[in-house]
Amino acid sequence: MKAFLSRRGGVAGLAVLLAMAVLALAAPLFIHPSDLSVVDATGAALAPPTPHYPLGTDQPGRSVLLLVIWGARPSLAIGVIATACTVAIGAVIGLLAGHFGGAASRVLMAVTDWFIALPQLPLAISLAAVLGQGDASITIAIAVTSWSTTARIVRAQTLAVEARPFVERAHALGAGHRQVMLRQVLPNVAPIILVSSTLTVAGAILSETTLQFLGLGNPTDVSWGAMLNQAVNQGAVTRGAWWYLLPPGVAILIVVLGFTLTGRAVEDVLNPRLGTR
């Protein structure tokens, strides 16, 4: 904990993330659904920033500031849920493959390699076609295409931990497979999973934005990717409406940077061998 606090980048990243999370969770308290409704919008179309609309308005006349704040909700939610799925699948497969070895490991790793080769965009587009556009298909597309990396990392770490004598001691005390995996290996693999998951969240949010931008999300939802999509479609570029394009982009940048900085700092703390530069 102390070691983490001494890493300024990590502290800054965590502070940004906490601020974002609080803002996203508290959004319904100060944003009324009518603020986000295309029909009830009161502002002028694509108006530049004014004191009443600090970040200007979009084509239907909604406040871009409120849209950006509201847009954090789906981005963070999908990012975190997709990462949770990724880590759960990856950790289970990696642990099983690392623990049992032999034929089971070969089969599991072959499946993992197959998923590594699976292209994300075409999969997401096909899923959207099957399940319909929306958050569910985006989450599934991200989880399905990114768990394989976690599985590889967890398997490698499991192999390293299993080679240590305390695992043999556990066997000698009468532990079965489940007990060895859960009580001996998992606690020693958990830090690696934690680090990899903070970095995965950043990737997942980027993927989510990309997929939303390509129009695979629900068109009526407000999210950063969807905002960028609408900004482009509604001619913000030709009209020079930078206040419509820039804020969602900067928001994505900040959140991704926040996760990456936090992840790096946690990695440094948990693995002193990386050295302090």
Next chain:
Amino acid sequence: MGESLLSVKDLDVEYGDVPAVRGVSLTLEPGQVLGIAGESGSGKTTVGLSLLRLLPRSASVGGEILFRGENVSEMSWGRLRAARWAGASVVFQGAMSALNPVRTIGDQIVEPIVLHERVPRAAARARAAELLESVGVPASRRSSYPHELSGGQRQRVMIAMALACKPDLVIADEPTTALDVIVQAQILALLADLVRSSRIGMIMISHDLSVLGAVCDRLAVMYEGQIVEERPAAELLAAPRHPYTKKLCAAFPRIGDQSSRLAPDRARPDAPPVLEARGVRVTFPARYGHGAARAVDDVSLEVAPGEILALIGESGCGKSTLCRSLVGLVKPGAGEIRYDGAPLKFTPRALKRHRRRVQLVLQDPAGSLNPRQTVFDAVAEGPRLHGLRDGLTQRVRDALSRAGLRPPERFLGRYPHELSGGQQQRVLIAGALALDPAVLVADEPVSSLDASVRGEILRLILDLRAQLSLAAVIVSHDLGLAWNIADRVAVMYLGRVVETGPVEDVLLRPRHPYTRSLVSVLEAPGERVPLSGEPPDPASIPAGCRFHPRCPRLAALAASDPAAAGAAGCAVRDVPVLLPLAAHLTACHLAEVS
């Protein structure tokens, strides 16, 4: 000249504020070997490194080091470089990591010669070949890479490298640690020989007094950065004066010395054996360029309640595999493990029951504890696995205090890295005791511990035997350990037991030539029975008696009476497989000869 090769006066070394060496003074004459003994943290390695200014920058050095009359701390960088290797060289421990894995050993020996003496490469190569021959490595191996050599050969190469520039002083830091006893004896003989023949001075640093005693003229014992005793080696070992030296000496027992025999000599208990191995064979399948290894090949053992059996052998002899099969971690390919006369079935349920009664304690206490578990969790692990949840806390406390961690409350919440090596080993023993086992199987329980802790752990095992009538199988490469605590001993060579019987019979009157060599390693240098050759490979077991290619008795007989040697049939007839009887038995065709 009239001056010493090396003289150190009032050497002080501090790392930050932590003093590592305090007021050490030493002198060394050419042709002399000075031993520095001490445990980890005593500052012995720091002394060795400071002689050539090899310490890290964070160390501040005070005092005076004169090498050939020149003050080392005032040498210019160029002079110092010349002095390193050409004047004084170092043999490091861990030859695998001190050699560059991607270059041939020949090149690595040539390098300092070319660098320091500016001779043509061809001449340097010829010199490297000579050096290799002089340390007993065939010159034809000079184009080998380090991983192609055995541990002993690598250490020989390190010595050849150290001698490459004809130094006046060689500093050997734990030159034989991590080597097998027999190989260790070979390397020590080589070093002693080199010192005598070329009149170089040597400083030998080790934690092992028996190693130092075999080679050194004088011995200095270090404790907490200071030299507590310095005298001629034989004198110091025979009658240590300082209490710390006494403790250290006691940890390296001489066989036959009754004061170091902690176990009372007693008749074999009449009770039927509690744990037995019958005709156990374990074969590991062939892998990448290695044939199938017959690690354990038809071994029978037994241990009665309250009895301590020592299983002795070099690395690769199958002793660790055998002890894992006793616990049921390795399934024998043939033969059976019996507990209370009933054969062990390798089903999950039977194994679990077996592992409650037969407990394993491993070699490396630091690695055997999960770094993320507290002492309480580590000791409670066994009872939890076996569903003994009632009174768990009390059970853990009892186990800890029986293992000598008192009061247990002080240790419950600690993590392994907060404990010393000896405490960690006690936690592991407590973890085993928490299940009230009948047998303790310990694989090298004290080999990674400091000498003074070694005695404590051995006494603990004896106490447990006395209080709980616990039987123990103790696996070790160290015959001294068997002399310390065992009732019976079984000596293994290449997957077979070659000699077995009561400790006093086997160790004082060894009949098998292999046992005799092992025993002689612990004796004075003059009485050693040299054993040549490399440790054997269980993937290629020789026909006939497994030991015959290295057997000194066969070699002696073949020299004096070739016909008798041929008639003995050592190379063709297999020796009988020994049964675990109370008597002193040996598996040798020539046992009656000498």
